[in-house]
Amino acid sequence: MAQSSPAAGMREQDAWNALDAGQAQVAEQAFRDAIALDPKNARLHMGLGTAAFVLRHDADAKASLERALVLAPDLTRARAQLAQVFKRQNDLTEAIRLYEIVATEVPADTGVRDTLDRWKREAELHDRMRLTVGDFFTVSFEGAEDADMAAQALESLNRAYWRICDVFSAFPPKSVPVVLYSGEQFRDITRSPQWAAAAFDGTIRVPMRGAGEKGEDLDRVLAHEFTHALIRSLATRNLPTWLNEGLASVLERDGLDWAEARVAKASSVPSLTVLSNSFGKMSGAEAQVAYAASALAAKRLLDEAGGIAIANLLRDLGDGVDFEAAFLHRIQKSFADFQASVQQR
Numbered sequence: 001m002a003q004s005s006p007a008a009g010m011r012e013q014d015a016w017n018a019l020d021a022g023q024a025q026v027a028e029q030a031f032r033d034a035i036a037l038d039p040k041n042a043r044l045h046m047g048l049g050t051a052a053f054v055l056r057h058d059a060d061a062k063a064s065l066e067r068a069l070v071l072a073p074d075l076t077r078a079r080a081q082l083a084q085v086f087k088r089q090n091d092l093t094e095a096i097r098l099y100e101i102v103a104t105e106v107p108a109d110t111g112v113r114d115t116l117d118r119w120k121r122e123a124e125l126h127d128r129m130r131l132t133v134g135d136f137f138t139v140s141f142e143g144a145e146d147a148d149m150a151a152q153a154l155e156s157l158n159r160a161y162w163r164i165c166d167v168f169s170a171f172p173p174k175s176v177p178v179v180l181y182s183g184e185q186f187r188d189i190t191r192s193p194q195w196a197a198a199a200f201d202g203t204i205r206v207p208m209r210g211a212g213e214k215g216e217d218l219d220r221v222l223a224h225e226f227t228h229a230l231i232r233s234l235a236t237r238n239l240p241t242w243l244n245e246g247l248a249s250v251l252e253r254d255g256l257d258w259a260e261a262r263v264a265k266a267s268s269v270p271s272l273t274v275l276s277n278s279f280g281k282m283s284g285a286e287a288q289v290a291y292a293a294s295a296l297a298a299k300r301l302l303d304e305a306g307g308i309a310i311a312n313l314l315r316d317l318g319d320g321v322d323f324e325a326a327f328l329h330r331i332q333k334s335f336a337d338f339q340a341s342v343q344q345r
């Protein structure tokens with residue numbers, strides 16, 4: 001691709017650097033500036049589409065990536081990124097069609113091959129699945145023998161819906177998709193660490209073998225994942241992990257004796273600042289302490305500030321307001337003071 005403008009080249013470099021640094025909004029603007037100078041450069045449209053994907057602006061991402069592929073049909077990275085947009089929108093057929101092409105373009109890339117195989121297994125599973133539709137959820141499940149389980153899950157989700165929406169005075173804007181998997185299928189498709197009971201990535205995915213054996217566990221797992229769904233409807237970004245997992249853990253059930261006991265037994269408890277990062281790389285024992293400490297902090301926040309203030313904090317974070325500024329405004333206390341009071345316990 002010819003570089004028609006040195007200024008466009010400089011803005012492009014700024015844009016990729018911003019994207020690498022996790023500043024997708026800055027990157028988006030820089031790509032737009034570069035496109036204004038060099039509108040037929042496919043790589044710039046690919047960059048803009050990638051930034052939009054990171055920001056979860058799927059319609060914009062799709063438009064930019066499709067434009068990139070019109071300008072340069074052999075731009076494999078744009079096609080791979082476009083496939084990810086379709087995948088996130090649950091259009092597995094189109095995602096797989098595009099990724100098949102990507103796999104022929106980069107035959108040596110085993111990562112591409114693995115992803116394609118995983119998506120195909122997920123598609124095969126979905127083909128076998130049945131659907132039950134409630135007022136607030138659509139529940140997919142595998143066989144006729146799971147129909148009772150799906151009905152039970154839907155009842156449990158409806159109870160969680162009213163209880164948890166009431167806490168925040170907030171409701172998800174649309175029906176929440178739920179997929180019930182067997183344990184094996186679940187790990188295969190989401191690549192969740194072994195210790196995770198369920199997962200939320202826009203769809204609530206619940207491993208039913210095991211979780212379904214005791215009704216109380218099912219209620220707990222579904223309440224936890226529904227809380228994530230509700231939180232995601234308020235803030236799609238900038239969310240500290242302790243707040244997300246802490247709220248989901250508190251709203252699982254009434255008591256926090258398990259969390260008190262776990263923290264009391266721990267040799268050290270990480271600060272909330274540390275717990276703002278992902279728990280994904282933690283060992284099982286570390287994760288237990290992280291969830292317990294997060295739950296206790298979230299409980300304190302709920303008791304002190306209430307669910308409506310927390311919902312407003314989440315909305316601010318989703319709107320891109322700085323965490324400490326949003327916390328001070330909505331909780332009426334600095335985050336440093338809150339963190340200190342949590343650690344004193």
Ligand SMILES: [Zn+2]
Nearest residue numbers: 224228245248
């Ligand atoms: Zn969680």
